[in-house]
Amino acid sequence: MIQGSMVALVTPMAPDNTLDWPSLRDLVDWHLEQGTNAIVAVGTTGESATLDIAEHLSVIKAVVDQVNGRIPVIAGTGANSLAEAMELTEGAKEAGADACLLVTPYYNKPTQEGLYLFHKTIAEQVAIPQLLYNVPGRTAVDMLPETVRRLSELPNIIGIKEATGDMVRARTLIEQSPDDFIVISGDDATAVELMLLGGKGDISVTANVVPRALAELCELAIGGHAEQARALNEQLMPVHRAMFVETNPIPAKWALMQMGRIQSGIRLPMTTLSGHHHESVLAALKDAGLV
Structure with a gap:
C-alpha cells in the first residue's frame, strides 16, 4: 500500500552536473534503513525538468533496482507534452516502478476539461497505477476538486498529491473521493493536518x-494521534x-551536501543555495x- 512518508528524492550530481550513481544508491539505502515508506524518483525535487528522457528513466530504473521491492517506488512522469508524459509513464512501467506521479501540465494553462482529457x-493507455499531482504554485494551473473527482473514477488513477496547503480543499477531496x-500531502508544513x-x-x-522523523510523524498522524503528531511537527x-x-x-x-551525503551538483537554471541563507539553514540542521 502506498502511504506514510514518501521522500521526494533529490537526484545526486557531481560538481560537473553528471549523475552521481553511487550517491543515489547510498541515499536509497539510507532511506530504507531510516524507515521511509516509499520513494518518489525524479519528481520536482529530483530535478525532472533538467534531466533528459534517457537520464530520467535511468534514474527511475536505478532506484527500482536498489529498492528491490522492499518499499514502493513512485516515478515522476509528468510533462506538459502528452507524448513526453506517455513516453515517461510507459518507460517507468517497463523499469518496474510501482506507480507514477503525474504533475498537471505546466505552462500550457489548460482548462479543467483539458486536464481531465x-x-x-x-x-x-498505460497500465500502471497513477497519482495526480496538483501544485499550482509551480505549474500555473489548479486542478479543481470536481476534476479530481471525475478522474478518480478511472481505474488506474489511484490518488492525488495535493500541494496547495489548503485544508478546506483537502477535506473536500477526501470527502468527495471514492x-x-x-x-497525499505535498506540503510539508501542513501535511500533519x-x-x-x-x-x-x-x-x-x-x-x-530527516527521514526517520518524517516516518514517525506520518505514522502518528495517520494513526490519529493528533497531539503527538502536532508536537513532533512543531519540532x-x-x-x-x-x-x-x-x-x-x-x-x-x-543541506544534504553539508551532511556529507551528496556532492554539490545542481543543474541550471537552479543554482546552489545563496550565501545569505547558509547560516539559517545550517542552524536548522544543527538544531x-x-x-
Missing part, C-alpha cells in the same frame, strides 16, 4: 534530511522552513542534530 488519455482513492483529516501520507521534501518546523528558503530542491541539496 490529458490524464484520462494516459491512464487509459474510499480507495488516496489523498491533511493526514489527520484522513489523508494517507506526505510526499516530502523534508524527508530528504520539525524549522527544518520545514529551511527546505523552502529558496526554490526546491536548492536548500535540500545544499535537528544533522550536522
Whole structure:
C-alpha cells in the first residue's frame, strides 16, 4: 500500500552536473534503513525538468533496482507534452516502478476539461497505477476538486498529491473521493493536518534530511494521534522552513551536501543555495542534530 512518508528524492550530481550513481544508491539505502515508506524518483525535487528522457528513466530504473521491492517506488512522469508524459509513464512501467506521479501540465494553462482529457488519455493507455499531482504554485494551473473527482473514477488513477496547503480543499477531496482513492500531502508544513483529516501520507521534501522523523510523524498522524503528531511537527518546523528558503530542491541539496551525503551538483537554471541563507539553514540542521 502506498502511504506514510514518501521522500521526494533529490537526484545526486557531481560538481560537473553528471549523475552521481553511487550517491543515489547510498541515499536509497539510507532511506530504507531510516524507515521511509516509499520513494518518489525524479519528481520536482529530483530535478525532472533538467534531466533528459534517457537520464530520467535511468534514474527511475536505478532506484527500482536498489529498492528491490522492499518499499514502493513512485516515478515522476509528468510533462506538459502528452507524448513526453506517455513516453515517461510507459518507460517507468517497463523499469518496474510501482506507480507514477503525474504533475498537471505546466505552462500550457489548460482548462479543467483539458486536464481531465490529458490524464484520462494516459491512464487509459498505460497500465500502471497513477497519482495526480496538483501544485499550482509551480505549474500555473489548479486542478479543481470536481476534476479530481471525475478522474478518480478511472481505474488506474489511484490518488492525488495535493500541494496547495489548503485544508478546506483537502477535506473536500477526501470527502468527495471514492474510499480507495488516496489523498497525499505535498506540503510539508501542513501535511500533519491533511493526514489527520484522513489523508494517507506526505510526499516530502523534508524527508530528504530527516527521514526517520518524517516516518514517525506520518505514522502518528495517520494513526490519529493528533497531539503527538502536532508536537513532533512543531519540532520539525524549522527544518520545514529551511527546505523552502529558496526554490526546491536548492536548500535540500545544499543541506544534504553539508551532511556529507551528496556532492554539490545542481543543474541550471537552479543554482546552489545563496550565501545569505547558509547560516539559517545550517542552524536548522544543527538544531535537528544533522550536522
